[in-house]
Amino acid sequence: MTESTMTAAESKPTANKQQGIQSIEIGGAILRALITIGRPAMLKDISHISGMPAAKAHRYLVSFQRMGLVSQDTLSARYHLGPFALSLGLSALASLDPIRLASPILDELCDEIGMGVGLAVWGSSGATIVRYVDTGDAISVHLRVGRVLSLHDSATGRCFSAFYNPSVIQPALTAELGQVAGKDKAHRLELERDQESIVKATRAEGIAHASGSHTPGINGLSAPVFDHTGQMVAAITAVGTAGQFKASSNSPEAARVKAASAKLSELLGYAPS
DSSP, X not given: OOXXXXXXXXXXXXXXXXXXXXXXXXXXXXXXXXXXXOSOBOHHHHHHHHTOOHHHHHHHHHHHHHHTSEEEXXXXXXXXXXXXXXXXXXXXXXXXXXXXXXXXXHHHHHHHHOSEEEEEEEETTEEEEEEEEOOOOTTOOOOOTTOEEOTTTSHHHHHHHHHSOHHHHHHHHHHHHHHHHTTOHHHHHHHHHHHXXXXXXXXXXXXXXXXXXXXXXXXXXXXXXXXXXXXXXXXXXXXXXXXXXXXXXTSHHHHXXXXXXXXXXXXXXXXXX
């Protein structure tokens, strides 16, 4: 098959699909291979990972070099992502908005579990609700946008306590527990021990839960959202009456909340190790 024939065949649209340029899509396998390898790679390794013959892979690499998407070390002959690829990545990261990206995910989660769901971020006053989707039912639980949730007895706060930056969390938690316990040192020590146990369990289970501890009769589930650096940037929280669902890490609702947070994390560039 000649190059001109191949180009015509590659650009031919398939049924029910928008027309595109297949050669560009094929070349994307080269870039994905470099990302997967994660370090400067030889042609044979790129060929193997991308599933492309070495001669064909080399032609794509030459074109990508001209574009700045790929660079080659002159001494080792290994290939790595180039300056244009870095610029694209930085531009994409700069445009990421967790609140905007979370909106359709929260809508979908609300429909799936039939409970109110919200997105919380760490603000100047603590774990703060910045987006909330209500079921619209007469008995639905509502979290007001702007509400700050406590660290020790709410699902959202417990999630931040377990996964957010400790240098930020610890002073806030110390102040909160001191306010709750007052001058009762024994009660303060009890709260600290309980919090340590809760944080340990939350990290192991990947989700925080609260059964009426923050608001009587109201249960909550909250899972962390991570960005491309692996840092927690938000939490997805589901709330409902005790009769609606069980606040347990093993519940179907917990699995859906964790799936939603994982989906948002992926959109923010998070790649779990």
